[in-house]
Amino acid sequence: xxxxxxxTLEVRTTAVAAAAPILLVPFVLIAALVAGSYQPLHDFxxxxxxxxxxxxxxxxxxxDAMAWWSLIxxxxxxRIAAALLMVWLWRRHARPLAIWVGATMAAGALLGVLxxxxxxxHRPDLLDPVAQAAGYAxxxxxxxxxxxxxxxxxxxxxPLVRDRLLARAGLWFAALVIPxxxxxxxxxxxxxxxxxxxxxxxFGVALAALTAWAFVYRVRPRRVRESVPG
Numbered sequence: 001x002x003x004x005x006x007x008t009l010e011v012r013t014t015a016v017a018a019a020a021p022i023l024l025v026p027f028v029l030i031a032a033l034v035a036g037s038y039q040p041l042h043d044f045x046x047x048x049x050x051x052x053x054x055x056x057x058x059x060x061x062x063x064d065a066m067a068w069w070s071l072i073x074x075x076x077x078x079r080i081a082a083a084l085l086m087v088w089l090w091r092r093h094a095r096p097l098a099i100w101v102g103a104t105m106a107a108g109a110l111l112g113v114l115x116x117x118x119x120x121x122h123r124p125d126l127l128d129p130v131a132q133a134a135g136y137a138x139x140x141x142x143x144x145x146x147x148x149x150x151x152x153x154x155x156x157x158x159p160l161v162r163d164r165l166l167a168r169a170g171l172w173f174a175a176l177v178i179p180x181x182x183x184x185x186x187x188x189x190x191x192x193x194x195x196x197x198x199x200x201x202x203f204g205v206a207l208a209a210l211t212a213w214a215f216v217y218r219v220r221p222r223r224v225r226e227s228v229p230g
Contacts, residue, residue, distance in 0.1 A: 020213065023206035027139075030199045034121055034138050045193035049124050052188045056130045063130045066185040070131075073182045075112075075141050078149035079105055085156065096215070101152055104211040108148040108204060112141050115203075126190045133191035140192045140200035146179035147204030155212055179204070 033041045056063040082105040089098035121138035135141075154175040161167035183197035 019209035020206045023202045023209065027199050027202040027206065030195050030202075031115075031119070031138070034119055034195060034199075041195060045195055048187060048194040049126075049190060053124075053126055053128075053130070053190045056188055056190065057128055060130075063189065066188050067131055069181060070142065070185045070189060073142070073146055073178060075109070075145035078145050079109065082149060082152065085153065089156070097156065100211065100215045101156065104152055104208060105145075105148065107211065108145060108207055111203075111207065112139065112144050112200075115139055116141070121193075121196070124190050124193060129190055131189035131191050137192055137196045138199060139203055140183065140186050140196040142186050143179065143183040143192075143197040143200030144204040146182045147201045148208050149204075150175040150179050151205055151208035151212075155208070 030041075056066070082101055086098040086101050089095070089101065116136040116138065119138045120136055123133060123135075123137040154171055157171055158168060161171065179201060183201055186192040186197050187194050
């Protein structure tokens with residue numbers, strides 16, 4: 001890493017300012033349908049869950065692989081990784097950015113719990129479950145935290161590989177694939193409805209965009225530059 005490396009977020013102010021409301025609109029729509037017990041949404045969720053559960057029951061090895069993936073990318077894993085990222089940034093005097101990482105992940109954890117309590121949606125109740133999970137279902141904590149954590153790491157790490165095309169492509173690939181696969185496993189394991197994980201993904205990215213906009217709006221006008229000690 002160059003000694004004059006700047007620690008910042010790779011975001012465009014107009015893009016992140018627009019992303020939050022654009023993503024929140026479908027989230028609010030899904031939330032309203034869930035709160036109103038909209039039958040067509042419930043029927044769709046039930047069909048998806050029943051079909052994916054049949055596949056999981058018929059392929060135990062596949063179910064075990066999904067359970068391991070879900071465990072590896074548990075919300076706690078992302079929070080530990082974010083804490084390590086904060087320490088790394090703090091040691092390199094990128095303290096505003098470290099605080100943003102911590103505040104964003106903490107906000108996601110708190111809002112995820114509050115939303116679950118607010119909606120109080122029950123998880124799928126299957127006769128022959130291949131996995132178990134505690135707590136309410138909406139929105140999916142796995143999906144929300146994976147989307148939020150992936151967005152946080154992507155925005156922090158992209159500027160550090162600005163001139164490395166393969167590294168940038170790898171970061172984008174991981175940031176897209178990991179949350180999507182994790183969301184898929186939660187439905188396939190029968191512990192979430194499809195609308196739970198879609199809402200979680202939308203809210204996670206929207207929250208990252210919102211806090212990134214706030215960070216850029218406050219820090220960039222001050223032209224704060226952080227460098228690595230030589």
